Amino acid sequence: MQPFFDWLDDRTNYRAARRHLLDEPLPPGTGWWFVTGSILLFLLGVQLLTGVVLTMYYVPSSAMAYDSVRFIMTQLTFGRVIRGLHFFGASFIVIASVVHMLRVVIFGSYKKPREVTWITGVLLLLIILGFALSGYLLPWDQRAYWATTVTINIARSTPIVGEQVAGLLRGGANLGALTLLRWYAAHVFLLPAALIAFTVAHIYLMRRHGISGPIVPKAGASRPFYPAQALRDSIVVSVVFAALLTFAVTVRAPLDAIADPSDARYIPRPEWYFLSLFQLLKYFPGKLEPVATMVIPGIVVALLFLLPFIDRTKGRRPSQRWIVMMAFCGGLLGIAGLTALGLRDTPRTEDVNRWAPLSMAGYEFARDARCQACHQVGGAADPVDETIARRDPDWLVAHVRDPQMIAPDLRPVPSGAMTEGQGRSIVAYMRRVRAGASPPVMTANQAAIAVYGRYCSTCHALDGEGATVGPDLSHVGAKHDAMWFREWITDPTAVQFDATMPPFGDRLNDEQMTAIVNYLAARK
Amino acid sequence: MTQGPTERRRFLAAAVNSIQALIGGTLAVLLGGAVVGPSFLRRRETWLKAGSLDALTDDEPMPVTIRVSRQDGFTQTVERQVVFLVKSGERVTALSSTCTHLGCRVSWDSEAKQLKCPCHGGVYDRTGAVIAGPPPAPLAPLTTRVDGDQVFIQA
Numbered sequence: 273m274q275p276f277f278d279w280l281d282d283r284t285n286y287r288a289a290r291r292h293l294l295d296e297p298l299p300p301g302t303g304w305w306f307v308t309g310s311i312l313l314f315l316l317g318v319q320l321l322t323g324v325v326l327t328m329y330y331v332p333s334s335a336m337a338y339d340s341v342r343f344i345m346t347q348l349t350f351g352r353v354i355r356g357l358h359f360f361g362a363s364f365i366v367i368a369s370v371v372h373m374l375r376v377v378i379f380g381s382y383k384k385p386r387e388v389t390w391i392t393g394v395l396l397l398l399i400i401l402g403f404a405l406s407g408y409l410l411p412w413d414q415r416a417y418w419a420t421t422v423t424i425n426i427a428r429s430t431p432i433v434g435e436q437v438a439g440l441l442r443g444g445a446n447l448g449a450l451t452l453l454r455w456y457a458a459h460v461f462l463l464p465a466a467l468i469a470f471t472v473a474h475i476y477l478m479r480r481h482g483i484s485g486p487i488v489p490k491a492g493a494s495r496p497f498y499p500a501q502a503l504r505d506s507i508v509v510s511v512v513f514a515a516l517l518t519f520a521v522t523v524r525a526p527l528d529a530i531a532d533p534s535d536a537r538y539i540p541r542p543e544w545y546f547l548s549l550f551q552l553l554k555y556f557p558g559k560l561e562p563v564a565t566m567v568i569p570g571i572v573v574a575l576l577f578l579l580p581f582i583d584r585t586k587g588r589r590p591s592q593r594w595i596v597m598m599a600f601c602g603g604l605l606g607i608a609g610l611t612a613l614g615l616r617d618t619p620r621t622e623d624v625n626r627w628a629p630l631s632m633a634g635y636e637f638a639r640d641a642r643c644q645a646c647h648q649v650g651g652a653a654d655p656v657d658e659t660i661a662r663r664d665p666d667w668l669v670a671h672v673r674d675p676q677m678i679a680p681d682l683r684p685v686p687s688g689a690m691t692e693g694q695g696r697s698i699v700a701y702m703r704r705v706r707a708g709a710s711p712p713v714m715t716a717n718q719a720a721i722a723v724y725g726r727y728c729s730t731c732h733a734l735d736g737e738g739a740t741v742g743p744d745l746s747h748v749g750a751k752h753d754a755m756w757f758r759e760w761i762t763d764p765t766a767v768q769f770d771a772t773m774p775p776f777g778d779r780l781n782d783e784q785m786t787a788i789v790n791y792l793a794a795r796k
Numbered sequence: 797m798t799q800g801p802t803e804r805r806r807f808l809a810a811a812v813n814s815i816q817a818l819i820g821g822t823l824a825v826l827l828g829g830a831v832v833g834p835s836f837l838r839r840r841e842t843w844l845k846a847g848s849l850d851a852l853t854d855d856e857p858m859p860v861t862i863r864v865s866r867q868d869g870f871t872q873t874v875e876r877q878v879v880f881l882v883k884s885g886e887r888v889t890a891l892s893s894t895c896t897h898l899g900c901r902v903s904w905d906s907e908a909k910q911l912k913c914p915c916h917g918g919v920y921d922r923t924g925a926v927i928a929g930p931p932p933a934p935l936a937p938l939t940t941r942v943d944g945d946q947v948f949i950q951a
Contacts, residue, residue, distance in 0.1 A: 321823060325830050329869070336870065343870035349833025350826045357826070499808035506815040513819050650844035654865050654872065 294498035299485030302501060305379070306483060308372040310505040311512050313475075315365045316467065318516070319403075322358040323460065330410065332456035334449040337412035338530040339660060342708055345527060356520030362404050364516055366545045369397050370604075377579075377600050380588030381484035387580035389477040394576045396470050399463055401545075406459040408543060409452060417531030418540030420455075421447055426553070429561045447533075487588050529624060529707040534665075537736065539619045547614035548607045572603065624704050627712040628735035633725020634701025635712055637694045643672075657711075661702040668702065669695035697725035700737050720791030723784045727776060734795075742773065747795060754793035758785060839866065846890065846949040849942060852883035857904045857911065857922055859893065864951050879938060880904065880911070881947055882922055890938040890949050891924045897931040911935065 281287045298306075329348060331340040344351040373393070376382055382390035409420045424447060428438035443450035495501070532538070542550050549569065556564040575582070583596050590597050627635075637643075638656045646652040647659065661668055672695040690698075715721075724734060724745075731742035752760070756767075761780070764771035780788070847860045857880035864875045878893040878901060891911075893901050900915035910927065911920040919928040924935035939950040 318823070321827055325827050328831065331870070340870040347834075347870075348830055350829045353826055354830050499805060499812050502812045503808050503815075506812050510815050510819055513822075517822070649842050650863065652863070658865075658872075660872065 294496065294502070296479060296482075296497040297494035298483060298497055298501055299489060299494055300492035301486035301490035302483060302495070303486075304504055304508070305375055306501070307505050307508040308368065308375045309478070311509055312365065312368045312372055313471070314509045315361055315368055315512070315516075316471065318357060318513075319361050319365065320464065322354050322361065323464075325354055326358060327460060332410070332453055334412060334452050334531075335662060337410065337452060339706070341411045341413075341527060342706075345525070346708060352524065353517075353520045356523065356525045357516060359525035360516055360519040360523070362407065363543075363545065364512065365400055366404065368512075369400055373397065374600070374604075377596065378590055379484055379487055380590075380593060382580045383583070383588060384580070385481050386477070386484065389474060389481065390580050391577060392470050392474040392477060394573070396467065396474060397576075398573070399467050399470065403459065403463050403467070404543060404545065406455045406463065409455045410459065411527055412452060412531050413528035414531055414535070414538050415526065415528050415541070417447065417533065418538050419542050420451070422540045422542070422550070424451075426565045429565050431562055431566075484588075487590075527708075529703060541618050544611060544615070547618070548610035551610040551614035551617075575599075624707040624709040627704070627709070628700075628737040629717075629721045629724050630697050630729050630734065630737035631700040631704050632712045632714070633694075633721045633729070634697035634699070636714070636718070636722060637690065637725065638698050638701055640690075656698075656702070657705060659702070660706055661699070665696075665699045668699045672698045691726050691730070693726050693729045696729055696739070717787075717791050719784065719787035723780065723788040724791070727779065728788070731773070745792060745795060749793045749795040752793070754789045757789040757792050761785065761789065834869070841950050843941065843948045844951055846879065846940075846947045847881055849883070849888070849945050849947060852881055852888065852947075854883055854885070855909075855922055856906070857882045857891065859904065862949060862951060877951060879949060879951075880935075881940075888940050888942055888947050889923075890940045890947075892936040892938060894936070895931060896926075896933040896935065897929070902935065 326344065329340055329344050329351070331337055341355070344355050346352075348354075376390065376393070405423060409416045424438050424441050427441050428434045430437050441451070441454075443454040541547075549564070552564040552568065553561065556562075579596070583593060585593050587593075638647075643656060647654065647656045649655060653659065663671070669692065673689045673692070724732075724738075728734075728745070729738040731739050732745045733740050734745050736746075760767050760771075760773075761775075762777035762785070763775040764773040765775070777785075844862050844864065846862055847858070852858055859878050859880055862877050862879055864877055866873050866875065880891040880893055882889045882891065893903075895902050895913040895915065895918050897913065897916055897918050900913050902911045902913045902918070902920065904910075905912050909922065911922070911924070912918070913920075913929065913931070917929040918926070918931040920931070920935050921927055924937060926934055941948045941950075
């Protein structure tokens with residue numbers, strides 16, 4: 273092989289390039305503190321590689337995005353781990369960026385002649401945050417949709433040009449397919465191009481001025497980067513990678529139910545690294561909102577950019593730059609405090625396997641012989657459990673109530689069809705199927721759940737599912753007992769003359785009535 | 797005996813290379829697995845109802861259309877396949893209707909008692925064996941099962 277490499281070197285001069293890369297002279301005393309940049313470079317490389325593989329399976333369309341991410345999570349070889357590396361990698365990068373920035377600030381490395389290196393670093397931090405923001409929308413689940421709604425509304429609060437900025441971010445009249453496409457384009461084309469350009473510039477400038485070295489320069493000859501410092505870098509990078517891989521393997525990257533623009537009950541929340549901004553917003557309501565969304569973050573970013581020009585002190589010792597140190601400590605403590613407050617208010621993630629009565633009822637109703645006439649292996653349609661419901665809820669309800677009728681509202685529902693409640697139950701069940709839920713474990717309350725799904729769910733919610741026309745029944749047992757429920761359900765006007773709820777005494781048989789009143793009375 | 801600088805350098809270089817090979821290898825396995833994995837997924841086959849036994853005439857291939865629903869990555873696709881059911885006494889076999897030459901659809905010529913391809917003149921007998929023309933192989937058989945009055949095909 274030697275003659276081949278000699279020939280290659282003669283034609284390309286690669287050995288000199290390799291030497292230039294590895295024999296970077298480092299000031300004496302350079303040690304473990306100077307590995308932070310390499311950690312970032314490595315993590316960005318992991319994001320790039322995992323991102324390329326994810327794009328092989330991801331579809332940037334509002335109709336397909338969610339199912340393609342679910343495919344990656346459940347069907348693709350190592351897909352769950354790769355998405356985990358990409359998802360948790362984003363958090364690791366944010367932490368590594370802050371650590372790297374802190375190292376630079378504490379060591380005073382931003383000072384002359386490295387001002388431009390620092391500025392490219394701040395730009396890289398903003399690009400990284402741009403990645404985090406644009407990547408959040410791509411799975412097209414509830415978190416993605418509602419967090420992006422908030423982001424766009426924040427942009428809308430910009431004075432004077434707010435509407436225009438929001439329109440640019442949305443790409444259309446509403447948050448939808450066009451928004452997803454432009455955020456995808458930003459995430460996989462624009463931002464990576466900017467990231468690579470500024471990373472190259474940052475490293476070029478780092479090499480041009482050399483690394484800053486210890487705060488108090490040590491006497492002695494400079495040492496090459498390879499192999500001693502390269503080993504320090506490799507050891508720390510391997511520890512970081514082991515931690516990231518452990519996260520990716522053991523913790524499932526979240527994927528909520530598919531985005532539902534009509535679900536007003538969903539409480540949006542951003543990823544933890546934007547939580548401080550989200551929390552800040554709570555203290556500046558109404559017209560003051562731009563203070564939290566524009567003024568404070570704008571001042572922080574401007575101060576970061578200008579730091580090398582504001583801090584004109586001669587020395588690099590932290591004690592000589594106590595104002596800078598205090599400002600950074602104060603800023604970080606503020607961000608940490610706001611993040612902690614935000615975390616305290618964050619609602620728990622919805623678990624699709626924690627079945628609510630409405631979808632449990634739907635699971636039972638979908639076993640109806642009329643459904644299975646078509647929905648069977650080799651039948652006219654796929655089995656219900658394997659069907660991905662891509663139609664809107666109203667179409668599905670109409671279809672379930674009269675499977676032969678494909679166009680809803682064009683003719684009356686025939687007698688003997690399923691009720692509206694049953695239709696909604698099946699839609700709720702199909703939604704869980706699409707979100708990857710395992711079949712529910714049916715309980716002794718099956719009869720009551722069926723009554724609830726068939727009749728009550730048209731007006732009342734239970735455990736977060738069902739209509740909200742009437743009161744929520746989740747804890748209704750704390751107010752009334754079984755006897756009261758029996759009287760009320762039989763004929764509400766007998767209990768309260770102006771009650772609007774219809775009587776069910778003639779629609780429920782004894783067994784159904786007993787089941788539902790006992791069930792509701794037990795819901796404390 | 798003390799180690800010389802060259803030996804120390806060689807040891808450090810070996811350590812750097814080993815760590816990087818380990819990280820690179822792990823990433824290569826994970827990412828390579830995800831790129832290559834789906835290429836080798838096998839199609840999931842199910843038993844599909846193809847028709848009733850009463851409708852079949854002995855030694856007379858009957859075309860039936862079956863609806864095959866498949867998982868296609870993250871989506872589902874439905875293929876409609878035409879299959880010939882052939883009854884010979886108690887035995888029922890099924891033949892693909894796709895000509896093995898260039899993939900045209902063959903049809904049953906009840907007068908000549910032959911399966912003929914309209915494209916390049918491929919001719920098969922009722923068992924799917926090639927009688928004439930360019931087809932390089934017999935028509936592909938499909939696994940069948942008779943359950944009561946119903947014929948099922950694995951597809």
